[in-house]
Amino acid sequence: MKNSFDEKILDEAKDWIKANQKVVLATVIQTWGSSPRQVGSRMIVNEKGEFSGSVSGGCVESAVVSECLSLIKDNKPCKKIEFKVSNESAWEVGLACGGEIAVYIEQIH
């Protein structure tokens, strides 16, 4: 039921670029088990670490932001990141819902 035509995240990416910001696009490309956002869900991150949109229910966004910042810093075009079930006893980023997702991040250049 995703209405991709009316989703505004890519329009926002264009606005950010127009404002001379560096933009990294993060897209959910695969999911296994229960995951909060479906394949194709997106968020954008700029070089200041500001973001819009989502790739999970708030579980992995902060990790995605830091990965996006490294991508800009190292000037790399793209990277695939996988997130697995979180271990509750450790302070690590993961999906508390028990699912796994793969997120693809790419610079818009």
Added chain:
Amino acid sequence: MKIKTLEEILKKKSSKTEFAILTNLENGDSEIYLPGTSPKGEFSKYAVEIENFFKSKKNGVIENSEIFVETYIKPIKVIIVGAVHIAQYLVDFAKSLNFEISIIDPRGYFASEQRFPDIKVINKWPKEAFEEIDTNSSTALIALTHDPKIDDPALQYALKNKFYYIGALGSKKTHENRCQRLAEAGFTNDEINSIHGPIGIKLGGKSASEIALSIIAQLVSETYKK
């Protein structure tokens, strides 16, 4: 992704053209693909798989490859008969879902553009109105006037053209009478029983917005069963 590709995506999105974004996850190359054409360059050997993503209305990575396909599929057409108060709430709900609404109502004072900005409102009787809309088995009908003069011809059209969802507002008694009229018009029991009447899932609400919510919930649920 190149800025040029992003701009092309935005152009296609605003003109509501169906397309897909193909991305090579290894090197970051991306292409716009139009259904029915041949994918370019490195994507050319995945033509069949890409078309399958369109058919199943899904996004994903092609098996045993590093190619990601994101499809942009046109929204589902929903025709509402009766430009009534409930229809105004249905329009609001449909905005955040993948539905494109058209409204039919021959009563000019209901079907005004002011009441339904940005929505196709056809101020004609159903028979003539349907000549202006392309419909198929992926179309849904929501009849809201509970006036047989207006609803019945629309319901008959939807049954004949095998719409995947047909719902009609009205009490149990109103619906019984409606079923009887349709039987007299030659429709089979199976056809008549396929109509959701009284329309909507049981929420218990009575206000226009609550009825709209119960209708849209049923429509979403039936869309996933399709």
